[in-house]
Amino acid sequence: MIRPGAIAIAGAAETTALGTIPELSEIGLHADAALNALSDAGLRPRDIDGLACVGPMRPQMVAHYLGIIPKWVDGTAVGGCSFMLHVRHAAAAIAAGYCSNVLITHGESGRSRIAAMPRLAEPGTLAGQFEAPFGPLGPPTLFPMPVLRFMKTYGVTHEQLAMVAVVQREWAARNPRAFHRDPITVADVLNSRMIAYPFRVLQCCLVTDGGGALILTTAERARDLPARPVYILGSGESVETPMVSQMADFTSSRAFRVAGQEAFRMAGIAHGDVDHLMIYDAFAHLPLYGLEDLGFVGRGEAAGFIAERNTAPGGKLPLNTNGGGLSYTHTGMYGMFALQESVRQLRGTAPAQVPGAKISVCHGVGGMFAASGTVVLGNEPG
Amino acid sequence: MSTIKDPVTKGQPPRPVPTPETQHFWDGTRAGKLLLQRCPDCGGKAYFPPRPFCPGCGSRRVEVFQASGRARLYSYVIHHRPAPGFTPPYAIAVVELEEGVRMMTNILDCPQTPEALELDMPLEVVFTRLDDAIALPHFRPAKGTRA
Numbered sequence: 185m186i187r188p189g190a191i192a193i194a195g196a197a198e199t200t201a202l203g204t205i206p207e208l209s210e211i212g213l214h215a216d217a218a219l220n221a222l223s224d225a226g227l228r229p230r231d232i233d234g235l236a237c238v239g240p241m242r243p244q245m246v247a248h249y250l251g252i253i254p255k256w257v258d259g260t261a262v263g264g265c266s267f268m269l270h271v272r273h274a275a276a277a278i279a280a281g282y283c284s285n286v287l288i289t290h291g292e293s294g295r296s297r298i299a300a301m302p303r304l305a306e307p308g309t310l311a312g313q314f315e316a317p318f319g320p321l322g323p324p325t326l327f328p329m330p331v332l333r334f335m336k337t338y339g340v341t342h343e344q345l346a347m348v349a350v351v352q353r354e355w356a357a358r359n360p361r362a363f364h365r366d367p368i369t370v371a372d373v374l375n376s377r378m379i380a381y382p383f384r385v386l387q388c389c390l391v392t393d394g395g396g397a398l399i400l401t402t403a404e405r406a407r408d409l410p411a412r413p414v415y416i417l418g419s420g421e422s423v424e425t426p427m428v429s430q431m432a433d434f435t436s437s438r439a440f441r442v443a444g445q446e447a448f449r450m451a452g453i454a455h456g457d458v459d460h461l462m463i464y465d466a467f468a469h470l471p472l473y474g475l476e477d478l479g480f481v482g483r484g485e486a487a488g489f490i491a492e493r494n495t496a497p498g499g500k501l502p503l504n505t506n507g508g509g510l511s512y513t514h515t516g517m518y519g520m521f522a523l524q525e526s527v528r529q530l531r532g533t534a535p536a537q538v539p540g541a542k543i544s545v546c547h548g549v550g551g552m553f554a555a556s557g558t559v560v561l562g563n564e565p566g
Numbered sequence: 567m568s569t570i571k572d573p574v575t576k577g578q579p580p581r582p583v584p585t586p587e588t589q590h591f592w593d594g595t596r597a598g599k600l601l602l603q604r605c606p607d608c609g610g611k612a613y614f615p616p617r618p619f620c621p622g623c624g625s626r627r628v629e630v631f632q633a634s635g636r637a638r639l640y641s642y643v644i645h646h647r648p649a650p651g652f653t654p655p656y657a658i659a660v661v662e663l664e665e666g667v668r669m670m671t672n673i674l675d676c677p678q679t680p681e682a683l684e685l686d687m688p689l690e691v692v693f694t695r696l697d698d699a700i701a702l703p704h705f706r707p708a709k710g711t712r713a
Contacts (some may be wrong), residue, residue: 310615313582313592315670317702318659319652325645329660329670333641336685381644381655381680429660429670430615434641 188451189565191275192406192413195225195399196527199291202513203363205393209299213291213395214246221397226410227285232399234283236260236270237290238517242301246289256283262423263550264464264517267398268443268557271523272419274400284401291395292515298393311427326552327467328383330434334469335382337435338484342382346373347491348468349386349510354497356507358536363390364511387468389509389518396520398527403565414530417543418451418560420444428552437549439556440477444547447558448479451566453543455480460529460544461501462522465508471495474547475503478558502538505529519548523559530563579651581700588616590630595701600633600691602665614667635691637661637705640668644678655679661689661705675706 197220199205199213208216214237222228232252235243239259247254256277260269267288274286293300306312320326334340350370356362368386376386406413422442425431432438448455455478463474475486480501489495495503506512506525513521526544528534547558584592594601604612605620605628612633619626642659645652657678662668674692676682688708693701 307580308583308585310588312580313584313588314615316580317582317696318670318672319579319645319649319656320658320670321645321647321649325643325649325658328643329658330641331643332685378644378646378655380646380658383643427615427670429668434660 185450186275186279188417189415189562190403191278191400191416192403193398193416193527193561194401194406194409194411194413195221195227195397196411196414196524197221197224197397198521198524199395202361202394203392204295205293206296206298208293208393210291210293210301211245211249211299213293213393214289215249215291217291217395217397218246218250218287218289221287221399224411225399227399232285232287234274234277234286236274236286236288238266252287254283256286262555264466265519265548265550265555265557266517267519267523268419268546268548268559269421271398271400271416271559272421272557275416275419278400278402284405286400288398288400289395290397290515290517290520292517293393294391294514294516295393309426315427315429323466323552324383324388325380326428328380328469329428329552330431331382331469333434334472338487340472340487342374343370344487344491345382345387345468346370348465348471349373351490351493351496352465352504352508352510355505355536356511358497359507359512360535362507362512363392364507383467387510389466389514390511392513392515394513394515394521396524398520398523412531412563414527415562415565416559417453417562417566418447418449420446420450420558421556423550423555424553426551426554428554431553435483437473437477437553437556439553440473440547440549443556443558444478447545447560451560453560457543458501458545459541460505460526460538461495461503462526462544462546463503464518464522464548465504465510466514466518466549468510470549471503473553478545478547497536505534505536505538519550519557522546522548526559526561530561578696579702581696587618591616592700594632595693595703596699598693600635600703601630602633602663602667603628603630612663612665612667614669633691634664636664636708637689637691639673639683639685639687639689641685642673642683644680644683657683659683659705669703672704673706674704
């Protein structure tokens with residue numbers, strides 16, 4: 185097993201702009217983020233010998249566009265948490281000696297759709313045969329499918345689910361780059377436009393343009409580079425099913441549990457050691473599943489935990505401090521932005537800085553509970 | 567076999583394309599039968615969606631059987647935007663069959679409202695013909711239980 189802290193993030197940056205970027209195509213967003221991250225790390229494209237981005241065929245596009253000659257490539261594409269898996273795979277590759285400096289890039293023209301990756305639905309797949317004929321229309325209809333069962337099982341109220349969006353807007357209000365910054369109330373959420381009951385538009389993620397990039401290397405090398413190193417203490421990954429209707433337990437994600445437990449085990453940390461938490465919030469119920477499946481609270485306790493402001497500014501477990509996918513940005517694959525916020529918090533450069541944050545857990549989802557990746561980061565090598 | 571009616575009122579929903587591994591299921595719905603598979607090596611445990619082996623133990627010695635068609639409403643969303651073949655608002659539901667498996671479906675003969683769609687309400691299967699090759703398994707409130 186890789187020693188916690190053996191590999192570090194030596195460069196991290198988002199695209200120069202975020203939100204609506206009609207002047208860049210998708211590959212251009214990859215490149216803008218990559219160049220910003222290289223600058224942050226004090227490196228040039230020729231220093232990079234490992235490359236990861238969400239496929240299919242993306243690694244060769246990005247390598248060619250940026251003039252990178254990789255000897256290690258990862259095109260893992262399991263949805264919005266793919267970047268957590270890239271971090272995990274890259275750490276292993278560097279530790280194994282396959283490569284020295286890995287660049288992970290994300291670019292997505294989710295809003296402007298300029299040369300964007302096609303969204304395919306194949307009618308012969310199991311999802312095409314056994315879900316598509318019943319009228320789902322993308323994530324807003326599929327992701328909330330388990331929510332009513334979760335609410336009935338644990339007695340969660342609509343007001344509590346609205347509080348997720350309210351609290352995250354409080355964080356976003358502190359972040360000049362957040363897409364939405366105006367305060368909202370529970371009543372605002374519950375009176376906003378219905379998308380797919382029980383969720384209204386303020387409980388659904390944004391659709392934006394943007395990107396981000398990370399550079400990983402050995403801890404030793406990272407200490408010689410200009411940016412403050414952020415160490416990889418542990419990581420985990422898993423998948424469950426591409427069909428939300430077939431997830432084994434509608435009140436808990438198996439992929440979350442497997443990825444989270446492995447990341448905590450590798451890092452050798454307890455929940456009380458965690459200063460800062462990111463849980464990929466494509467929709468308002470995801471922080472509830474994340475808090476419970478990662479073991480921060482007991483079964484059925486997450487909704488009350490958030491409603492009682494434990495994750496809000498000033499609370500004991502700061503969560504989604506950039507404003508999250510609900511208020512900060514969501515290109516379609518938000519995991520990269522969750523990782524960027526964890527890095528900022530551990531460098532001490534976040535707009536809504538958590539004082540003295542030393543350990544951050546960054547947890548992602550791919551598809552509709554289909555995949556998961558968890559990364560434990562620290563600003564000390566462990 | 568019912569005809570397409572509320573909430574499926576306009577156009578055609580995305581049409582499933584059977585594969586060799588799922589053809590028996592769609593042959594079944596066309597004949598008015600809901601066919602599942604089960605594994606004798608796993609105590610006859612039913613599974614879904616179809617595949618020619620048991621997802622529990624990997625055994626290829628599996629059998630096809632007809633489900634009772636009885637189910638309960640497990641979870642759902644009510645979609646408020648238009649989609650091909652559907653007029654909003656319409657519910658997209660997951661039902662749990664008496665045999666233990668869950669499947670996505672639509673709920674017919676029932677107002678598409680949170681008040682009418684009560685979790686755990688008993689349902690029964692009904693088949694909706696799309697064309698000569700495909701009938702979709704839909705569900706409606708079980709007879710004798712409607713208000």
